[in-house]
Amino acid sequence: MKRLILILILVFSFQVQIKADDIRDFQIEGMSIGDTFLDFMNKNQVIKEINNKDYSFYYDDDFVSISAWEIRDQFKIYNDVGVILKLNDEQYKIYGLEGTLYMDKKSKIEECYKKQNAITKDIQNSLNFDSNGDTWFVEKKKLQKHQLSAKYTDFNLPQGGTVRTICYEIKPGIKKFSDLNLLYVVVNSAEFMNYLKN
Numbered sequence: 001m002k003r004l005i006l007i008l009i010l011v012f013s014f015q016v017q018i019k020a021d022d023i024r025d026f027q028i029e030g031m032s033i034g035d036t037f038l039d040f041m042n043k044n045q046v047i048k049e050i051n052n053k054d055y056s057f058y059y060d061d062d063f064v065s066i067s068a069w070e071i072r073d074q075f076k077i078y079n080d081v082g083v084i085l086k087l088n089d090e091q092y093k094i095y096g097l098e099g100t101l102y103m104d105k106k107s108k109i110e111e112c113y114k115k116q117n118a119i120t121k122d123i124q125n126s127l128n129f130d131s132n133g134d135t136w137f138v139e140k141k142k143l144q145k146h147q148l149s150a151k152y153t154d155f156n157l158p159q160g161g162t163v164r165t166i167c168y169e170i171k172p173g174i175k176k177f178s179d180l181n182l183l184y185v186v187v188n189s190a191e192f193m194n195y196l197k198n
Helices: 043-050 069-075 109-126 191-195
Strands: 056-060 063-067 082-088 094-102 134-137 145-157 162-170 182-188
Touching: 043 063, 043 069, 063 094, 069 109, 094 191, 109 145, 109 162, 109 182, 182 191
Parallel strands: none
Antiparallel strands: 056 063, 063 082, 082 094, 094 182, 134 145, 145 162, 162 182
């Protein structure tokens, strides 16, 4: 049974009842690392999303990030959830999760930072080890053309895997359907993080 739901409610009164140090303890919309995505979306929907070249993102021929948009009516917190799957895995095991919150249209990036800080504090309080997380900004020259800034806070878990929060400040009018600042809560398995590093 899962011991912790990551970010039950995005308010300052969030209380975590137990401590966590295993990546599988964290959930986004009821999903955890190691679950089969078939428990949440049927196989035909999953295949359709994997083949959706407009919205899926491929990591060579190894992993793919797809949207759980088709089941968004079940979400209680996030506007969308990205799911990292290994290609050619018929069990569709989850290797990473990306909860996405769209900021209000006219909100400034400071509003995103405020929510990010609250979520980061909740993550810090839930961990079974002392960590303030590693906070950093992406260098301007490394940003994508539609991004004005990107602020990360990472928590690397002792047993492997990473929990991170990200605020993206978006430049309006550059990318279709992407004029809103974005807040992500990301949970990545040790295997997927090692893949990204290598």
